[in-house]
Structures are given as structure tokens and as C-alpha cells.
Amino acid sequence: xxxxxxxxxxxxxxxxxxxxxxxxxxxxxxxxxxxxxxxxxxxxxxxxxxxxxxxxxxxxxxxxxxxxxxxxxxxxxxxxxxxxxxxxxxxxxxxxxxxxxxxxxxxxxxxxxxxxxxxxxxxxxxxxxxxxxxxxxxxxxxxxxxxxxxxxxxxxxxxxxxxxxxxxxxxxxxxxxxxxxxxxxxxxxxxxxxxxxxxxxxxxxxxxxxxxxxxxxxxxxxxxxxxxxxxxxxxxxxxxxxxxxxxxxxxxxxxxxxxxxxxxxxxxxxxx
Ligand code: KIV
Numbered sequence: 001x002x003x004x005x006x007x008x009x010x011x012x013x014x015x016x017x018x019x020x021x022x023x024x025x026x027x028x029x030x031x032x033x034x035x036x037x038x039x040x041x042x043x044x045x046x047x048x049x050x051x052x053x054x055x056x057x058x059x060x061x062x063x064x065x066x067x068x069x070x071x072x073x074x075x076x077x078x079x080x081x082x083x084x085x086x087x088x089x090x091x092x093x094x095x096x097x098x099x100x101x102x103x104x105x106x107x108x109x110x111x112x113x114x115x116x117x118x119x120x121x122x123x124x125x126x127x128x129x130x131x132x133x134x135x136x137x138x139x140x141x142x143x144x145x146x147x148x149x150x151x152x153x154x155x156x157x158x159x160x161x162x163x164x165x166x167x168x169x170x171x172x173x174x175x176x177x178x179x180x181x182x183x184x185x186x187x188x189x190x191x192x193x194x195x196x197x198x199x200x201x202x203x204x205x206x207x208x209x210x211x212x213x214x215x216x217x218x219x220x221x222x223x224x225x226x227x228x229x230x231x232x233x234x235x236x237x238x239x240x241x242x243x244x245x246x247x248x249x250x251x252x253x254x255x256x257x258x259x260x261x262x263x264x265x266x267x268x269x270x271x272x
Contacts, residue, residue, distance in 0.1 A: 002021070002023055003017045003018050003021050003023055004018060004023055004043075004045060007084075008084065009083075009084055010045050010046065010084060010085055010086040011086060011117075012086065012117075012118065012140050012184035012185070014045075014086075015045070015046070015086070015184065015185055015206050015218075016184070016204075016205065016206065018045070018206065018217070018218075019204075019205070019206040019217045024217065024218055024219065025045050025046060025206055025208055025217055025218025025219075026043075026044055026045050026046075026218065026219065027044065027045060027046035027047070027048055027208050027218055027219065027220035028044050028046075028047060028048070028220065028221060028222075028223045028226065029047070029048045029049070029050040029052055029053075029220070029221075029222045029223050029224075030047040030048070030049060030078045030081075030223060031049060031050075031053045031056075031057050031074045031077070031078065032074065032077050032078065032081075033077045033078065033080050033081040034081065035081075035223065036077070036078040036079075036080075036081030036082050036085075037081035037082075039085070039223065040081060040082045040083055040084055040085045043084075044085050045085060045086065045218070046085055046086045046087075046088060046208070046218075046220075047078055047082060047085045047086070047087050047088070048088050048089075048090070048120065048220060049071065049074050049075040049078050049087065049088070049089040049090065049114075049116065050090050050222065051063040051066050051071065051090040051092050051093070051149075051150070052149075052222050053066055053070070053071070053074055054066035054092075056222060056224045056229075056230060057074070058070075062149065062152055063092070063093060063149045063150055063152075064093045064094075064150065064152075066092045066093075067092060068091075068092055068095045068106055068109060068110075070092075071089060071090065071091075071092050071110065072109060072110060072113045072114050075087065075089045075110060075114035075115075075116045076113065076114040076115060078114075078116075079114055079115040079116055080115075086117050086118065087115075087116045087117050087118070088116065088117065088118045088119065088120050088142050089110050089114060089116045089118070089119050089120065090119070090120050090121075090122075091103065091106050091107060091110070091119050091120065091121050092150075093150040096121055096127065096130045097123075097126075097127065097130075097150075099130075100129040100130040100132075100133040101133070103121070103127075103130035103131075103133060103134055104130075104133045104134055104137055107119045107134040107137070107139045107141075108137060108139070111139055117140065118139070118140035118141065118142055118184065119134065119139060119140075119141055119142070120141070120142040120143070120144055120187065121134075121141060121142075121143065121144065122144040122145075122148035122149075122150045122151070123143075123144070123145075123148060123151075123174075124143075124145055124170070124171075124173075124174025124175075124177060124178065125173075125174060125177055128177060128181060131143070131178070131181050131182075131183065132181055132182075135181065135182045135183075140184050141181075141182070141183050141184070142183060142184060142185045142186065142187065143174075143175075143178035143183045143185070143186040143187065144186070144187040144189065145171055145174050145175060145178070145186060145187070145188055145189070145191075146161045146162060146171065146187075146188050146189040146190055146191040146212065147160075147161045147189040147190035147191070147211070148189070149189075158190070158235075159190075160190050160191065160192065160211070161189075161190055161191050162191045162192065162195055163192060168191075168192075168195050171191065171195065171199070172195075172198075172199060172202075175188075175199045175202070175203060175207075176202070176203070178205075179203050179204065179205050183205060184205060184206075185205050185206045185207070185208060185217075186199075186203065186205060186206070186207045186208070187207075187208050187209075187210065187220060188200075188207050188208070188209045188210075188212040188216055189209075189210045189211060189212065190210065190211035190212065190235075190237070191211075191212050192213075193212065193213025193214075193215065194213075196209050196212035196213050196215060196216050197213065197215035197216075200215055200216045200217055201215075206218060208220050210237060211235065211236075211237030212237075221238065221239070225238045225240070226238070226239070226240065226241055226242075227240075227241065227242045227244040228240040228241070228242045228243040228244045228245055228246075229244050229245050229248075230245075231245050
């Protein structure tokens with residue numbers, strides 16, 4: 001039987017075993033209890049409480065404004081909805097960069113106050129000290145390389161990363177470093193397929209791709225994109241499994257019609 005079908009709870013060790021058995025890891029984002037319950041019951045392996053909440057929940061243009069307190073609120077809601085999936089939480093911008101003591105405090109707050117199982121940080125060599133410090137406290141860390149949205153003002157665009165050889169080389173060495181430091185896995189975002197394949201083959205730890213082609217050890221999408229709730233965001237790596245925005249619009253229009261025509265609620269929906 002496959003590893004994922006056998007386990008009652010997904011741990012970092014299960015993800016490692018899945019990589020060893022060549023079983024792809026399915027990961028999605030979640031930001032609330034109700035959705036987390038549904039995704040978990042459907043069998044998702046990893047739920048990421050992504051700082052993409054800053055965009056898709058709070059409506060900010062970038063991931064920078066979301067705070068640690070806000071991430072902890074969202075993460076604790078997700079954790080309460082989950083029985084099987086591993087819950088990974090993004091350390092938000094400003095909660096770890098340039099200060100490993102603050103990084104450890106932030107990671108400990110997330111673990112203690114939300115009950116999540118791991119944290120994710122964006123970056124390579126420049127955050128090595130923060131990653132080591134968090135790991136030394138026994139907190140599992142997932143890395144994130146390639147397009148790292150918290151550095152959008154450094155990059156200037158959300159275009160594909162590491163097309164130039166110098167940046168691809170830096171990414172290769174960052175990936176190795178994150179593995180050596182002890183990260184249990186690595187998100188690779190928006191990089192050329194061939195580079196993602198090479199890194200995934202070179203590393204022992206699993207890679208999870210978003211816009212990185214089919215050869216990574218797993219895939220992740222923002223759930224709102226996958227369900228078709230975000231209509232005006234259309235990069236080529238998104239596959240929409242539903243047009244949920246239209247379904248919701250249709251249901252809402254019907255509800256409004258029923259309220260206005262006084263056909264809702266009816267007798268069965270009222271108390272004597
Ligand atoms: O914040 C997020 O949703 C992410 C994924 C895109 C990997 O980091």
C-alpha cells in the first residue's frame with residue numbers, strides 16, 4: 001500500500017517516506033477552519049497557512065503587510081479543522097529577517113499559540129542563522145526559494161526567477177544549504193522546469209513546486225486560485241478545478257431574489 005494511504009497523521013517523516021517511494025505530495029493553502037476541514041477530509045497531505053492570506057484574505061497588494069498576530073489567528077483556525085494533514089505556517093515579513101533571536105521568538109509563538117506543526121521561511125544563505133536557531137529549538141522548518149514574494153520590492157516583478165545561470169547557481173547552492181541545515185522540505189516557486197527537476201533529483205528532502213513544472217516531489221497551489229475564486233489572477237501555472245466564483249455569484253443572486261420576493265423563508269423554514 002502507498003505511504004499516504006496508510007498514515008493517520010502526516011508528519012515530516014511521512015513526507016520523506018513519500019519522496020523515497022516516489023509518491024507525489026499534495027499541498028494547498030488554507031486560512032480558516034471550515035475550508036481546512038474540507039481539504040483535510042479530501043485527503044490533502046499538507047496545508048500551508050500561507051502569507052498569501054495578505055492577498056486573498058485581507059486584500060493587500062503584497063504579502064508584506066500581514067502580521068504575526070494575524071498569521072497566528074488564521075493558523076489556529078486551520079489547526080482546529082485538521083485531523084490528518086501536516087500544518088505549515090509562513091513566518092510573515094519582518095518576523096525573522098536579519099535577526100535570528102526574533103526569528104526563534106516568532107516561530108515559538110506560532111507553534112505555541114496556533115498548535116501548527118512546522119514553519120516556512122523565504123530565502124537561502126541570508127537567513128541560514130535564523131533557520132538554524134529555529135531548528136535547534138525542535139521546530140521543523142520548510143524552506144522557500146525561487147520567487148519569494150516577501151522580497152517583491154527587491155525583484156521588482158513577479159516574473160520567473162533563476163533563468164540566468166548566476167541566479168540558477170545561487171538557487172542550487174541555497175537548496176543544498178537548506179537541506180544541510182536540516183529543513184524537512186523546500187517550496188520552489190516559479191522557476192524553470194529543468195532547474196526544479198535537477199534540484200529535486202539532487203536533494204534527499206522533498207521539494208514542492210508552484211510554477212516549477214511536474215518533476216518536483218509535490219505541488220502546491222493557493223486554494224482560492226485552484227477553486228476559481230480569484231478571477232483576475234491568471235499566471236499559466238494555475239489550474240482551476242472549479243469556477244466557484246460563478247457558483248457563489250449564482251447562489252447569491254438566487255438568495256437575493258428569494259428574499260425580495262418573500263419566498264425565503266417558507267413555512268418549513270419557520271418555527272410555530
Ligand atoms: O503564501 C503562500 O501561499 C505560499 C505558496 C504560494 C507556496 O507561500
